[in-house]
Amino acid sequence: MNRFYALASVGFCVALAAFTTTSASALPTEEVPKTEPDYIAKVKTAAPPSVVNNATITMPQADGSSKTVQTGSNGFTCFIGTDGTPECDDQNAMEWRKALQAKQEPPNKIGLIFMLAGDTGTSNHDHAERHTHKHWVQTGPHVMIVGGAAREMLSPYPRDLDVKDATQPYVMFPGKPNEHLMIPVHSQELTTGSAR
Structure with missing residues (x-):
């Protein structure tokens, strides 16, 4: 896929996300619902209906496994992270995520992640340091461009650990193997800085 096609695809996805997101939506809570109906309802806030209604939805189980609660057909997998996002x-x-969890080099591909409900915030230095609230950033509705092949796209965007404006595109986890581009899809007052 050439760079122009990739950027055009990203532009289309961002426009679609912006079109389907309402500015009145609240950021998600850290709760991970325990019942399937509640879990699916929260998952469905992550992406446009045309994506999430045709995606595979997985739900964590008490034994640490993951259960498929909806089988999809469009190549997307939707879930709620341990932080409630x-x-x-x-x-x-998904390949990028699995490689990082296995502490392997991410594949040289470009991936797309929808987080149209926003996120629950993290440390922009390292997600494992989330509890410290250092370099804290919380982003409203956004899409993410991830993967080894996406690194070339990151150079023009801010790489500050303390994100100055989370309503504009910026690099999350700069310099780390999991660095990626965050693309907010509309303005919203957000929490940034070294502490909440």
């Missing part, structure tokens, strides 16, 4: 990842983003 609902998201929908395309196949390349």
